[in-house]
Amino acid sequence: MTAQTLRTVLGPPIEVAGEETFCLFSQEIPSNNLGFVDPKASTLELDIAGRGFSIRQSTGLLNSSREEGTTGAVLWKITPLLATWMASAPSLLAHVLHHDAVVVELGCGVAGLLGLVLSRKVQCYVLTDLDYVMKHLRENLAANAVAPRMDTKVTKKKTNQKNPARDNLKTLPLDWERDSARNLETVLPEGRAIDLVVLCDCVYNEYLVxxxxxxxxxxxxxxxxxxxxTVVLIAQQLRSDVVFEVFLExxxxxFDVWRVPDPDVSKDLGLGSGYAVHVAVLRDLAGTAT
Known part of the structure; x- marks a missing residue:
């Protein structure tokens, strides 16, 4: 997907951050509280795209006083909504979400839900977050891994082959303030660029913008x-208009930035839902693509 494709489908990119902020925050926004699904539950049972998931949260981490924050310790309400929409194969994402695509998620949290849902649809899905999240994240991935089909007619050699559904879901600690993006090269398929970067409810702290x-x-x-x-997809709960505008500016x-309009996104993520979805393409690369 190129910037020109997005211009054709969505029209001109956003020109004034303040106008976009006013448009979103002038809508009647439902109360989603802080945005947790259930901060007191140790386990959440979810069904997305016809598949059940059992997600273990870390309430202990959530209530700890870690300097690096604890927001990744539980599942946020927007994540299942975004996973459901993306799993529906929206036409807007057809060029960046397909069986050969490489996807990187920032701030995935302990659940890793988007990766669990979408990794079966792409070549490689990389989940990244702070190091303290990794142990709990990997436990959730292991608990929700799809076991390979066993066929009594398959030879022993074939049954020992690695399960592709597991191999293409990777994890990597990534601190936005300290780590280099080049660390991703250790887990990306050789010679492949990133098709899609996903930010799901990562915009909440002005200091981290x-x-x-x-x-x-x-x-x-x-x-x-x-x-x-590379297309960047940003989905977020609308909490603070100040933080949102700082981020968008x-x-x-x-980047050239577009809001995904209601006809192209699920009703759970459209105007008035309390959430917003945007896509962006780096401006200094836009125009080099054909």
Missing amino acids: SPLVQTCVDLCRLRSVTGKE SLMKE
Whole structure:
């Protein structure tokens, strides 16, 4: 997907961050509280795209006083909504969400739900978050892994082969403030650029806006080649208009940005839902693609 494709489908990109902020926050926004699904539950049972998931949360981490924050310790309400929409194969994402696609998620949290849902649809899905999240994340991935089919007629050699559904779901600690985006090269398929970067409810702290946007820039430039642009998808709960506008202004300095309109997104994520979905393409690479 190129910037030109997005212009054709969605029209001109957003021009003024303040106007976009006013448009979103002037809508009647339902109360979603802080946005947790259930911060007191140790386990959540979910059904998405016809598949059941059992997600273990870490209420202990949530209530701890870690300096790096604890927001990744539980599942947020927007995540199942985004997973359901993306799993429905929306036409807008057809060029970046397919069986050959490489997807990187920032701030995935302990659940790893988007990766669990979408990894079966792509070549490689990389879940990233702070190091303290990794142990709980990997436990959830293991608990929800799809066991390979056993066929009594399959030879022993074939049954010992690795399960592709597990192999294409990878994890990597990534601190936006300290780590280099080049660390992703250790887990990405050789010679492949990133098709899609996903941010799900990562915009909540003004202090983190600058390193988050810079990480997105660096990921889009990673292995960038002529004719290949990385799309960034940002889905978030609308909490603070101030933080949102700061983020959007920072993002628009580097990216062309579009809001995904109601006809192209599920009703659970459209105007008035309390959530918003945007897509962005790095501006200094836009125009090099054909």
